[in-house]
Amino acid sequence: MARRLRSVDLDFVPVAPLRLVFAAEVSAPPEAVYRALAEDVEGWPSWFTAVTAARPTAAGAGREVRLKGGTMFQETVLAKEPGERYAYRVDETNAPALQALLEEWRLSPAATGTGTRVQWTFAADGPAPFRFTLRLGRAGLARAFRDAVRNLDERLAVTSG
Template sequence: MVRRLRPVGLDFTEDAPIRLVFTARTAAAPEAVYRALAEDVEGWPRWFGAVTLARPTHGGAGREVRLVGGTRFQETVMAADPEQRYAYRVDETNLPGVRALLEEWRLSPAAPGSGTLVRWTFAADGPALFRFALAGARPGMGLSFRSAVRALDARLSQQRPAGQ
């Protein structure tokens, strides 16, 4: 059953009842990581193991995403700041219990010429049972995120010209 979620703004990453924040580092530069996140949406399944389908909608202003296990999302892109941030709000999903959901990817140079620090914030709201389940899922979500960033970094390293 597809359900409509409560629309939230970017400030939800700071004041959501549930905030899961994960970080990882890549050797790739922020501009390459940003391109993979925001411009090559259809490429997500090649590096994020939980994603089976991702495609832009509404001329790039939205996304459709499907996960392993059948969870589906219709999203609105909330921020697309080149080399810095990519954020999207879930508008519709078949995931039970969730009332609001926003994800933000923040990118910052790790050090001059030494890659990117990637921070993923998963901000959500739902009833007590959903909050409890999400807290229990935290270790698995962190592992999934770190694995995805490693896979993305490997993918991007294959695309970099030699010597960069």
């Protein structure tokens, strides 16, 4: 059964009790990556394999996301800055122990001069055992992020080519 989480805003990202930050570079420009993140919500399952379904809600001000294993999120979009940042807060979920969650995707030009540096911050709160378990799962989240960004880069190369 879904339950309501604590409402947090963008200022939660730097102070969250648990912050997991992952970064990778892709060859696509920031604007294309941003479009895939923020404007093609339904396309997420094609590149982020943990996502089984995603759809915008509230005329794009929210999202509904389902993950493998049955986890569900009802989200509110907090930042839509084309080519730079996309962030959303989870308002309701069936994930146990989670008390607050905000995810932020930051985009910047890659150090190589072409492409995009993609940074994903997973800012969460929950009881100490929950935070400990998520820290233990960091490697799995890192792998999921790397795979997702690689898949997204391949998808964008096909759609732009």
